[in-house]
Amino acid sequence: MKSTWWKESVIYQIYPRSFKDSNGDGIGDLRGIISKLDYVARLGVDAIWLNPIFTSPNDDNGYDISDYRDIMADFGTMADFDELLHQMHLRKLKLILDLVPNHSSDEHFWFQESRKDRDNPYRDYYHWWPAENGKPNHRESYFDVNRDAWAYDQQTNAYYLHYFSKKQPDLNWENPALRKEIYDILRFWFDKGVDGFRMDVVPFISKDTSFPPIPDKYNGNFGDFYAKGPHLHQYLQEMNREVLSQYNCVSIAEGVGVKPEDVELFIDPQRQELDMLYHFEGMSIGYTPDGFKEPDPAGYSLLQFKQVYSKWDKAFEKGWGTIYLGNHDQPRMLSRWGNDNDEFRERSSKLLHTFLLTMRATPFIYYGDELGMSNIKFDDINDYRDIETLNMHQYLLQTGGDVERFMRAQQQTARDNGRTPFQWDNAANAGFSQADPWLKVNPNYVKINAAEQEDDPNSILNYVRQLIQLRKTYPTLIYGDYQLLDPANPQVYSYARSNEDGKFLIALNFSDKDASFNTNVDLASAQVVQGNYPNPQKDHNLRPWEAVIYRLT
Structure with missing residues (x-):
């Protein structure tokens, strides 16, 4: 397989509004990010993806752009951006910006x-x-x-x-003049030295402008219909031909509505469209069918989890995939997929990172997950800031829906859970800002913060640093084949990664109880290269939330 920098990278996602405030207004900004670049570099990551930093009235926290060539005043100036890019490149960090090509702000x-x-x-x-x-x-x-x-x-x-807010009118990609505007915007940032773009809801850009009825087969899954516009791939190929192919860059599609059988249309190198895509199927696991992002009281099925991620690994074979468990559109990874109670918080957080960093895909780590940050779990609608939560709450009030049920579910799944300020230390406001933050800080910052973990060799932070270095040390963990093992095991996710350079076995107990797993591998002679318990047992038995990486001889 052809090696490229973006296949071998670990990408760190920063939500700028919540990372670090440098000027005391309660809002994170570019100079705040600059001040913490050494921290990011010490993680060992290779690139930073920034959520939108362009001029915006903030109806949807920056995804409603009113000027694609300028910086939002909350975040700083273009001079601050130029300094950020310069300082990142000095540290060998690449910068990926967020392109919003489906819609603009109504104030554009x-x-x-x-x-x-x-x-x-x-x-x-x-x-x-x-x-x-x-x-x-x-x-x-x-x-x-x-x-x-x-x-x-x-x-x-x-x-x-407007597929999204009324203040986010959809752009008409069927108009060549509009497409040229978008391509000129890409060139503007690439010529500044930006290394790539993550492209927001890019499968939605093409529309049948006769706007026929949505076929019954989509049965409420309107995103699946939106992702099948008649000229979508024609436009992506044009974008590649006109712009992307001219730069040493990466292009990443937010693959909403894209199915496994369609993904190669986007990422097969022969088609010359985009480089990578991330899917949403994993994010829908464990939700009730009749609630709004409502978690099943019984929890999620690990069997389904394994099936989905194994299926997508195969779907990505003709190109390259991504792997993530949390981002700005999701609750905190630890609360969603692990156990955020004190007893298992550290173990399960380390296990989830072990999964992310040993799969065959480019891993995305969301800011704060490397500390084990967890959901804030608001119980008052007035504490929320996200348009998705606020408008759904209003919709349920207007239609007589079950608001209490919705609010309980939002404690687990609201997007604001993943947007609380970064927990730097145990000072006021977690060291994020000297002013009241735009969104409340999780009270657990007193014990869960970067300063507390920096010098602790057993911390989540240092475990993640070690994992990233392990991935870089053994290219098999990047390029090796993936094979699911013991697929019917309801507690343990085990898989092999192998190529001509070596073979690894990864065993992950996704439960609060002891578990065992079955393979034909003799572990007695295997080398344990990473684990989240001291002295891992080489007998196919795992303790609660235990993660072990074996190098096989």
């Missing part, structure tokens, strides 16, 4: 012009539908209180399309 110049009149040159930068033709066929909105993706605009007596 393009949309402000577009809504002035029907003959405006920017009218076709967005999807408009004349009201005199009747309301177009229904499209579901992710964030709208009424779930309606068509918003009426009185000024020109027309509806505009």
Whole structure:
């Protein structure tokens, strides 16, 4: 397999608003990130992915962009960005920005012009539908209180399309002039020295502009329909040809709506579209079918978890995949997939990182997960800041839904759980800011913080540093084949990684109880290269949340 820097990288995701505040306004910023680059470099990661830092009115925390070529005032200036990029490259860290190509802010110049009149040159930068033709066929909105993706605009007596918030009108990629604008934006940042882009909901960019009814087979899974626009791959190939192929960069698709059988269309190098994609199927495991992101009281099925990640490993064979368990759209990894109670918090956090860093894919570590940060579990709607939670709460109030049930579920699954400020030390506000933070700090920062773990050889932080170095030491853990072992085991996820350079066996007990696993491998002569318990037993038995990496001879 051809080696490339992005296949061999470990990527660290930073939510800028919550990482480090440098000017005392309660909001993280670029100079705050600069001040902590040595910490990030010591982790051993190779690249940083920043959530959007562009000018935005912040209806959806930066995913509603009003100027793609400038920096949000909350985060600093373009001079601060240039300094950040310079300091990162000095430390051999690459920078991946977040491109939002499906929609802009309604405060963007393009949309402000577009809504002035029907003959405006920017009218076709967005999807408009004349009201005199009747309301177009229904499209579901992710964030709208009424779930309606068509918003009426009185000024020109027309509806505009927004798959997300009303303040996030969808861009019309069917217009070549719009596509050229996007490509020029990419060149602007690449010419500054940016190393790649993660592309937000990029499978949604192409639309059938006749807007036919959504076929019944999608049965509420409207994202699956949105991801099948008629010219999607034509546009991605054009983007690659016009821009991406001209730079030593990485392109990462947020693969919402993409199925395993379709993924090679995006990432097969022969097709010359994008480099990597991350999927959502793993994130839906363990939710009840009738609630809004509501966890099953019985927990999630490890059998299903293994099946999903093994299936996607195979789907990525013609290209390259990603692996993640938490990000800005998810609750904290530890609370979702591990056990955040004191007894098992450290063990399960280390186990989850062992999984991330030994799979055949580029791993993404979300800021704070390397400390074992956990869900804050708000019980008051006034503590939330995320549009998804706030609008769904309002929707349930309007429709007589079960608000109490929703609030209980949000304690486990709300996106704000993963957005609380980074816990640097046990000073006020966890050392994040001298002012009240934009989102409350998790009270457990007093004992869970970077300063507490820095010099503790047994800390989660130092375990993650060791794992990253282990992955770099043994390329088999990057490029080796993946083989699921003991697939019917309900407690243990075990798998082999092998190639001509060696063979490893990874055994992970995803439970609070002792467990055993079955393989044909004699572990007596194996070398334990990493584990989250002292003195791992070489007898196919595992203690609660035990993770072991064996190098086989």
